[in-house]
Amino acid sequence: MQLQLPGIGEWMAAFFTLCIFSFLYRDNVLYRLAESIFAGVSFGYYIGLARLNTLEPNLFRPLFSDFAGHWPLLIPFALGLILYLRYVPKAAWISNWALAIYIGYYIGVNLIQRLHGEVLPQAKGTMLSLQVPPGQLLGNLVIILGVLTVLIYFFFSSPQRGPLKPAARIGVYYLMISFGASFGYTVMGRISLLIGRLTFVIHEWARPLVRAVFGG
C-alpha cells in the first residue's frame, strides 16, 4: 500500500490552524497574518455568495431570460444600488431612502414575529393547570412562579418596593440558575469547537504525515 502525504489543502488548513493556536502562547506575526487573511477571505466570500446564490439566480437570470415577465425586479435592483450611494458624498442622502425601506420592512416583520410568535405562545405556555398530579404540579408551579418573578424583575419602569422586591429577588435567583445552566452548556460548546480542530490536526494532517514519513 502506498502511503500518501496530506494534500496541499490539508497542509494549508493545518498551517492556518497552528497560526491561530499560536496566539495562546502570545500575540505574534503569524497569528495577525492569519487573522487578516481570515477577514479578507470572509469579505470575499460574502461577495461571491451574494452573486452565486441570490443576485444571479433571483435577479440577473430572470431579468435576462424573460424581461417582460420580471421587469418589476428592477425596483429591488435599483434600491440595492441606491444603498451604495452612501459612498458618494454628494448623493449619500439618497441611500437613506433604500435603507428606510429595508429597515422599515424588517421592523414590521419583527413586530409580528415578536408579538404573534413569541409573546402570545409563551404567555399561553405559562398558563398551566394546577389541577394535575402532584409530580406535574411542582413543575407547573416552578414555571409559573419563575416567569412571573423574572418579568417583575424586568419591570425597570417602576421601582421594586413592597411585595415586588422579594418577588424580583426570586426572579434573580431563577435567572442565576438559568445563566449557570447556560454557562455549563457554553463550556460544552467551546470544547466541541476545540475537539473539531484537534481532530482535524491529529487525524487528517499529523497522522497521515507520520504514517507517510515513518510508515505503519
Place this chain on the structure above:
Amino acid sequence: MKKQVPILLAVVASLCPVVGFLLPQPWVDEWMNRRLDEWMVIIASFALVLGVVSVVQVNLHKVRRRSRGWGFSLALLLSLGIMSAFGLFGGQGERADGSLHPFTWVFQFAFSPLQATMFSLLAFYVASASYRAFRVRNVEASLLLVGAVLIMIGRIPLGQAIHPLVPQIAEWIMQFPNTAAQRGIIIGAALGAAAMSIRVMVGIERPYLGKS
C-alpha cells in the same frame, strides 16, 4: 426631502408586512407579502456586501500611506480580491468531475480552518475564566455556580456513570427553572423589541437616517 421622504418610506414599508399579516386578501398578499418578500431577498443581498466597501477603503488607505501594520492590510486586500474573484467569475460546490470549484476549495481549506480555530480558542479562555473569575461571592453567584456544575456533570457521559440521577437532575433544571427564566427573558425582550418597532413605525426612532 432629505428627512421626510425616508420617514414616509420607512412607515409605509413597515406597515406592509403588518397589513399583509392582518388582512388576508389576495391583492394584499400579492403586493405586501409575495412581491415585497421577493424583493427584500435581493435588497438584503446588496446590503450584505455593503460593509465590504468601507473595509476596502480603510485598508487601501493604510497600504497607500504605509501606516503601521500595512502589510496585514495588504494580506487582507489580496485575500479579499482572490476570494471575490473566485466567487464572481467561477462556480461553487463540486464540478462534474468531483473536484471543487476554487471558491469552495478556499472556503474549505482556508476560511473554514481559520474561522473554526478562531472560535475554538474560546475553550481555553473559558477554562481560564472558570479558574480565575467564577467565585462564590454571594447567594446569586453560588446559584450560578451550582447550576453550572450540575449541568456540566449531568450533560457528560461521566455524570451518568456516577449516578443515573445526575442527568435527570440536569434535565429537570433545564425543563423547569431554566425554561421559566428563559421564558421571562423571551417575553420581556419581545415586548421591548415590539415597543421599539412601533417607535420606528410611527417615525419617533429613525435609525435609517444615521447621524445626519
Place this chain on the structure above:
Amino acid sequence: MKLARKLLLIDRRIIFLLVLAGAVIPILFPIGLAVQVSPPVRAVFQRVEALRPGQTLLLSFDYGPSDGPELDPMADAILRHCHKRGVKVVGLSLFPLGGVDMAFARLRQLATELGARDGEDWVNLGYKDGGQAAMKAMGDNLALVFPVDANGVPVGEIPLMRAVRNYNDVGLAVSLATSVLGEWWINLVNAQFGVDVAVGTTAVSAPKYYAFMEAKQAVGVIGGMKGASEYEELVAEAYPDLAGLSRTATVGMDVQSIVHLVILFFILFGNAMFLATRRTRQEA
C-alpha cells in the same frame, strides 16, 4: 496562604496546557463512554420516525464551519435517518457565513454513504439572503426564493421538487442553527405557517430553546454535541445496520467528559483557594 495566592495567579498558559492535554489524550485513546438519551432529542427522533416514506423533511443548514463539530454530526444522523426511512430531504441554508458549503458537504457525503439520489431523494437548494423575507416567501412558493438549486438546475426540472411547492408539502422543518435563525424558524415559520419545527442548536443556545419546546412551538431540541451523540445513539439503536458508521459526536463526548472534569476541577479548586485567602484576610 501565600501558596494559595500564588496558585490563584498561576500563568494562564499552564491552564491552557492542561485543557489541551485533556482534549488530545481521549482523541488518541477513546474511552467509549455510554450516552444517555434525553427527552428533547427523543422527541425529534420520534417526529422524524413518524414521517412516512416519501414525505419531505426540510433541513436548513443555518450554521458555519465554527459550529461544524456540534452541528455536522446532527446533520449526518438526521440525514442517515431520513435516507434509511425513504424520507425526502430538501436542504437549504439561510446563514450567510458558510451555511451553503456546510450543506454541500453534508448532503453529498451522506448521499454517497447511503446511495441516495440527487434530485430524487434529496436536493440542495443552496443559500439565500434575506432571512425572514426568504422564510415568508417560502410559505407561498419555495421556487420564488429558490428558482434553481445550488448547482443551477431549475427547480421545475428536479423530480423531488415537483411535489414540494411550499410549507404545506413539508412534514417537518429542521433548522440546524447557530444564530437567531433557529428562533425565526419557530416564531415565524411555525407561528405563521403551522409547519412543525425542530431545532438542532449549538450548546450555547440550547437553554433558550427549552422555553419554545415546552410551549409546544418546537417539537424538540437537539442541543450541542451531547444532543448530536444522543441522536446518533437513537439511529444506531433503531437501525443496527447503521450502527457501524462513524459517530463523531459520540466519540467527542469522551473528550467532553475529560475536559469537563478539568474545568470542574479549576472551578472548585479556584473557589477553594479563593475562600482560603478570604478567610486569612478576614482573620488578619
